[in-house]
Amino acid sequence: MDALAHLAQGFSNALQPAVLMYGFLGCLVGTLVGVLPGIGPALTIALLLPLTFKVPATAMFVLFAGIYYGAMYGGSTTSILLNTPGESASVMTALEGNRMARRGMAGPALATAAIGSFIAGTIGTIALTFFSPLIVEAALLFGPAEYFSLMLLALVAVTSVLGNSLLRGLVSLNLGLLFGMVGVDLQTGQHRFAFGQAELLDGLEVTIVAVGLFAVGEAMFMAWKGHAAEGKVEKISGSLWLDRDGWRRSWKPWLRGTLFGFPIGAMPAGGAELPTLLSYYTEKKLSKNPEEFGNGAIEGVAGPEAANNAAAAGVLMPLLTLGIPTSATAAILLSAFTSYGIAPGPLLFQQQADLVWTLIASLYVGNVILLVLNLPLVGLWVQLLRIPAPWLYGGIILISTAGVYGASSSVFDVGLLYAFGLIGFVMRRFDFPVAPMVMGLILGPMAEQSMRQALTISAGDFATFATRPISGTILAIAALMLIVPRVLRSRNA
Amino acid sequence: MTASRAPLLAALALAALAGLAVWGAWSIPQGPGFSTVGPRDFPLVLSGMLAVFAIAAVVQALRGRIxxxxxxxxxxxxxxxxxxxxxxxxxxxxxxxxxxLFGFFAGGVIGFATVARAFGARNWAAIIGWAAASTIVVWLLFDKVLTLKLGNELLRLPF
Structure with a gap:
């Protein structure tokens, strides 16, 4: 029970007043950005990246963990009361939850979402605690070849699962990978894609690209559509707690949602979208009153919300144990680790045991804080939804600009931020997924380094990726992931 | 813009970007030839792939599939x-x-005000008021509390 001893140490760190304060702040900010439509955890963490110079690593990651979990809680509030899912994983919540709110059941909908999120988040974190050490043991056997294959798998998964078109996913990924190549090549010092601009030699900052694509791009898209001022915020009606019937109908969907969420979130293919869909359709199938679905069935909120939060815990597993991000937010967390000079992966658990276990402990603490924070303060969150769109989006652009300019004092970077905003707008308009681009930007250079290291070890033999058993298997899975869904789809068509 | 032209324009812009990437990759010096994969190979393969995808996107756009x-x-x-x-x-x-030219205050107010206008605010007095107040709050928060560098003075002259 090595994990328990480490976890106890983690708790004693996480409960230090200063660290706890960062956790609390993170939960607060996370809920805030989760509630506000148009901004999410990936963008918020990206904006805070420049602060990594000033705050100690442990405190910073506790803050990030709070933001990450908090945004999941906050997102459900917006989905239920405004019918604007902040992210694809909340689409199902918006579907059923908003119907409940319109029927005067907003209170129970919010309650089942919050309690379900707490239960799923806690179970997910327990799973993370006990499975991670096992994965770390396996991962210690990995060499550069295995890492390259794993990164390829993660990239293929994100591209193939997200979005409606493989081609547009690949375009997004490919652009991201190319953006990742900009700057000085680490091995040889050659300039790549700098086009004579000194500012580009350090490469494209993750902050600039992510904030540009997510915040500026979204703002442009919303301005262009012109619907931002139309959203109708439902009143909080009904008791903000579950009655006996609510509990009876919710607890099984919570557990089933958790069972879908964590494993799928933890897979390199993962993400939170698929488990919420699976959970929703499972509950619909199992329900005695399937006709309620679509008109505000509480199971349709309970299950997907649990799945969503369990997946959020699951996503942290490959990130911490392998250093492989499987979502845009995880990719940005990865670059936060890198800016502290810490490489996530199996060695993290040995070299930075304190950091990892404090982070994991603070996930438990964060879940409790969020449960306490979410329901009683829901009135306050609703007020946030009433901020008029011009001030809200003006503020988002202002904060994005300040974050980027404050990090480098470079007007060039601000221009770059807006340029990526324009790219983000075009991608939204023509339905290109944005997440693969961010993943490509961060994983591209890592994948290239692993590949070159693996080839140095194998004396230039490319077969090394296929003939090493683990690496070969991973590559085969990646290939299947690209092919199988297409074959199935064309058969059904 | 008509139904079919906008996606086509986007696809053509992508193709132009791919062309730029291929040219940019081509002009990276390969460096000393001691390794199998040099600094140019990854960019070259990726930009080549992007060119192929871009052509596919143009075809899809022509068929109205974007x-x-x-x-x-x-x-x-x-x-x-x-x-x-x-x-x-x-x-x-x-x-x-x-x-x-004038420092963070000017940039912040312009950015906020134009976005607010784009989101339908009409009353310029309110727009400028909100923009100025928000910019000062953000400047205090980022520059003074979080100690990022937004410039020590809110406003400055260009000379």
């Missing part, structure tokens, strides 16, 4: 999209200029 939110049947953009976008673009050109 969707355009402008023709979303459920929720098309409201009338006046061009005017709203013009405000956004104007802000994104003028804010960096203001930032460069």
């Amino acid at each position: 969707p355009d939110e402008a023709h979303n049947p459920d929720e098309p953009p409201l009338a006046g999209a061009l005017a709203r976008m013009s405000w956004m673009i104007a802000g994104m050109l003028l804010a960096p200029l203001g930032l460069h």
